[in-house]
Amino acid sequence: xxxxxxxxxxxxxxxxxxxxxxxxxxxxxxxxxxxxxxxxxxxxxxxxxxxxxxxxxxxxxxxxxxxxxxxxxxxxxxxxxxxxxxxxxxxxxxxxxxxxxxxxxxxxxxxxxxxxxxxxxxxxxxxxxxxxxxxxxxxxxxxxxxxxxxxxxxxxxxxxxxxxxxxxxxxx
Numbered sequence: 001x002x003x004x005x006x007x008x009x010x011x012x013x014x015x016x017x018x019x020x021x022x023x024x025x026x027x028x029x030x031x032x033x034x035x036x037x038x039x040x041x042x043x044x045x046x047x048x049x050x051x052x053x054x055x056x057x058x059x060x061x062x063x064x065x066x067x068x069x070x071x072x073x074x075x076x077x078x079x080x081x082x083x084x085x086x087x088x089x090x091x092x093x094x095x096x097x098x099x100x101x102x103x104x105x106x107x108x109x110x111x112x113x114x115x116x117x118x119x120x121x122x123x124x125x126x127x128x129x130x131x132x133x134x135x136x137x138x139x140x141x142x143x144x145x146x147x148x149x150x151x152x153x154x155x156x157x158x159x160x161x162x163x164x165x166x167x168x169x170x171x172x
Contacts, residue, residue: 011151014061014116015071015137016123017082017090024123026116027069027090029142030150032056033113041068041111042101045094050101058147060112069112070096071142076106087137108143133158 014026039054060069070091074083076099082090089106099105118126126132135154145153155162 013141013150013154015084015087015090015142017071017084019123021120023120024118026118027058027060027071027112028114028116029058029071029110029112030147031059032147033059036113038111041113042097045097047094047097047101051103052101052105055110056147058110058112060114061116063115063117065114067114068092068097069115070100070106070109071112072096072106072109073139073143074106084137087139088142108139110143 011030012028013030014028016024016026018025033056036057037054038052038057039049041057042049042052057068059065071084071088072091074089076091076096077083077089078091078093078095078099080091080093081096084090096105096109100109123132127134135158138154138157141150141153141157152162155165
């Protein structure tokens with residue numbers, strides 16, 4: 001879901017993992033967290049990186065910026081794993097970090113720190129006022145597209161040329 005209205009969400013792409021009458025939770029996948037790597041996070045948690053590849057950590061959102069989340073393929077699941085069908089799954093436990101380090105984790109994954117949260121009805125209101133666009137989820141964008149290309153790739157997957165998008169919003 002690309003966002004366009006708040007400078008903190010400029011050119012952001014969020015995977016909406018939960019959305020019900022109480023609100024919504026999304027994980028940003030369009031921006032890297034500066035100066036933080038996956039191995040550094042593991043070492044800070046006293047987990048030997050083992051066979052885990054080192055990779056950038058994403059800026060998941062402004063809420064709880066120190067809390068880690070793993071978006072991953074559905075071939076791994078723990079007790080607290082939330083299925084985000086049909087795109088992926090979401091886990092936030094130490095179990096998945098250890099599994100990745102041991103080479104027993106999901107086949108595809110990425111890590112983000114923080115999340116974006118909306119209260120009851122808030123996201124719907126922002127969508128009505130042109131703040132967000134609800135795009136279909138594509139595993140190849142989530143897992144195979146470079147982070148800095150996910151925003152434009154999401155628009156293109158929707159059949160929209162991102163170069164033609166206006167930065168202005170309004171009401172008719």
